[in-house]
Amino acid sequence: MEVTKVENVTRVYTVGDVETHALRGVTLGIQPGEFTALVGPSGSGKTTLLQLMGCLDQPTSGQVFINGKDVSQLNRNQRADMRRGTIGFIFQFFALIPTLTAYENIEVPLLLNGHTPAERRKRVQQLIEAVDLVERAHHRPDQLSGGQQQRVAIARALASTPSLILADEPTANLDTENGKQVMEIMTRLNQETGVTFVFATHDPRVFTYAHRVITLQDGLVVENGKSPRK
Amino acid sequence: MKTLIKMAFRDLGRNRRRSLFSMLALGMGLALLLLIASIYEGQMRLSLDTAIRLQTGHLQVRAANYNENKTSLAWEDLVADPQLVASQVASLPAVELATPRLYASGILSLGEKTNGVRVIGIDPDSTANQPFRLGLVSGEFITAEDRQGLLLGQPLADKLQVEVGDQVNLLVNTASGEVDEQNFTVRGIYDTHTPGYDRSTVFLPLAKAQAITQSENHASIIFILLKDRDLTGAVVNALSSSPYQVVTWEKMNELVLQTEEFSNAFLYVLYLIVLGITATVIVNTLVMAVFERTREIGILSAVGMKSNHIMAMFFIESSMLAIGGIIIGLILGGLMAWYAKTVGFYIGDMGVTGMLYGDRLYGHLVFEDIASASLVAFIITLVASLYPAILAARMEPVEALHGGKQL
Known part of the structure; x- marks a missing residue:
């Protein structure tokens, strides 16, 4: 069974009298353990598709499935429940809570999932070691470099052992070296934990890490195949 | 909850001056109310004591x-x-x-x-x-x-x-x-x-x-x-x-006692007016906080925080502002009431027919007034935070993550 599947989804944004068709009928499925890149130019619908797969948004039409469950019509709180237990996010702008330390940022999903303090301590320690940030655990985001912040975001995305991690341009705000490090960590975690990664990018250096590359253009899937590297 | 409290506390600390001024606004409002309450209470007590001491006694025996x-x-x-x-x-x-x-x-x-x-x-x-x-x-x-x-x-x-x-x-x-x-x-x-x-x-x-x-x-x-x-x-x-007929001090000082009852009711209206005005400062602070933290609200929502938790976070912030404001208000109000009690305010001859007033107003702050004013301040602040809290909780995560639209 696919971790996530979208069937003929469309998403139309309406601002005033102007309608923008971000997705025009996309159908695809992501298998467990995949490391998939969504590529395409700006405005092609990558981010919109990730948001629908991540239950952050609802399609105008069509269906979205997470682990076989139709999430297209869930209400706000049901979608929050689905995200909390099943999906991790990594964003282009790092998306950490500035008032919390790296450790506390990673801890947030665990708190929301009701883990005990001992469980949280163990899991955060494990993750902070996995992203090689033990020394910076008690620093706030403004005391961390962009690469370090993105590594915290990766650890947070993994905290609740989700079945799916969605990353929107995870290296877009990083220099080459940090971008490479982030992608290597994501690849390693995919291999070690088997968690499914879907990431949007338009950086050719990044999508070479993917098992599969899905190309979007003007809200449609125009290519769905193996990565050039694989 | 601990993390929500921690986040709320640190969020207030992000803009210390704004938070302090919000607390100060509430504190000043509360302090003035405590001063007014103390003067009302002091004046009513003094008026009654004076009337009993000089004029009516506790009882009168009459033909x-x-x-x-x-x-x-x-x-x-x-x-x-x-x-x-x-x-x-x-x-x-x-x-x-x-x-x-x-x-x-x-x-x-x-x-x-x-x-x-x-x-x-x-x-x-x-x-x-x-x-x-x-x-x-x-x-x-x-x-x-x-x-x-x-x-x-x-x-x-x-x-x-x-x-x-x-x-x-x-x-x-x-x-x-x-x-x-x-x-x-x-x-x-x-x-x-x-x-x-x-x-x-x-x-x-x-x-x-x-x-x-x-x-x-x-x-x-x-x-x-x-x-x-x-x-x-x-x-x-x-x-x-x-x-003989025996007349009690309550009967002989009905006007003072009725005035005291009316004053208490009026005082509550005054609480609502003054604290309502200061509550707008709190609303402003929290609405600005919501606008500034739109993206963070989106992040928290993305990691699975439900609307009620987001609302709770803002309620905790407003509670902290309220507690800070109340502490400031109690200190300032306590000082003002102390001055009113020990020094008083000269008013000269401002007698009212049927009531005996001294030539100075003296305050007397009672626990009931402190408790009721503080409680009203707290509740009004929480009610005031309802709008920004709902504003935050109703944000769609997608919009919030992109810095919000359109709120």
Whole structure:
């Protein structure tokens, strides 16, 4: 069974009298353990598709499935429940809570999932070691470099052992070296934990890490195949 | 919850100056309310205490058909053999003192200057006269044997421009319905700092007052002070078999008590107005916080935080602002109320008919006012935070993650 599947989804944004068709009928499925890149130019619908797969948004039409469950019509709180237990996010702008330390940022999903303090301590320690940030655990985001912040975001995305991690341009705000490090960590975690990664990018250096590359253009899937590297 | 509290606390710390000013606004509002509440309470207490001490006592024994408003001197309207009645009342264990007083209407004049007065015949040796004895500003207190002397208040002396030793003419109504007049020497001038009382009250020794008004061995009332105000009911019961009417301090000070009730209700309205205004500052602070943290709200929502938790986070922030504001308010308000209690505010002669006010306003802060004002401040702040909290909780994560739209 696919971790996530979208069937003929469309998403139309309406601002005033102007309608923008971000997705025009996309159908695809992501298998467990995949490391998939969504590529395409700006405005092609990558981010919109990730948001629908991540239950952050609802399609105008069509269906979205997470682990076989139709999430297209869930209400706000049901979608929050689905995200909390099943999906991790990594964003282009790092998306950490500035008032919390790296450790506390990673801890947030665990708190929301009701883990005990001992469980949280163990899991955060494990993750902070996995992203090689033990020394910076008690620093706030403004005391961390962009690469370090993105590594915290990766650890947070993994905290609740989700079945799916969605990353929107995870290296877009990083220099080459940090971008490479982030992608290597994501690849390693995919291999070690088997968690499914879907990431949007338009950086050719990044999508070479993917098992599969899905190309979007003007809200449609125009290519769905193996990565050039694989 | 701990993390929500931590986040809320740190969020307030992000813009310390704004948070401080918000707390200060609430604190100032609360402090002013506490000052007003303390002055209301102090004034009501003082007015009641003054009325009891100077005018009504805790209880009065009167003839069954005595009408206070007519100041009748007809013997059937008076208490006969008042010293005996007073000593019987004074023998009750709850009674501190009981003394006869005779009331008459009169006109005091010196040359062309005249003034309507209330003449009170008193037993000069009674400790009930302590406020006037202690308030003596010149001359000496009248004695029981004095047949020529009287005592008058400072404002009246000022108005008639008389001094101790001056001769004044006193015209009084009598038991027969006629009037009589006599020249008296001003023995002393008192000042109880209650202008409404001092400017119209003249004291004569009881025997002399009875003589001039032809109400021999009669008094208008027996003035009674109790050891404790709460013993009023017990003493009323003990006197219930007497042929006299027994009037309580509550009945005689109805206006003060009703004014106090009205003041309490008015105070609540004032709470809502003042704190409502300060609440707008809190709303502004929190709405700005929501706008500034739109993306963070999106992040928290993305990692699975439900709307109610997001609302809770803002409620915690507003609670912290409220607690900070209340602490500031209690400190400032406590200082203001302390000043009002110890120094007071001079208001001069601002008497109200039916109520006795001193010439200074004094505060008296009671726990009920502190608790109710603080509670109202807290609740209003929480209610004020409802709008920004809902604003945050209703944000769609996608929009919030992109910095919001359109709120």
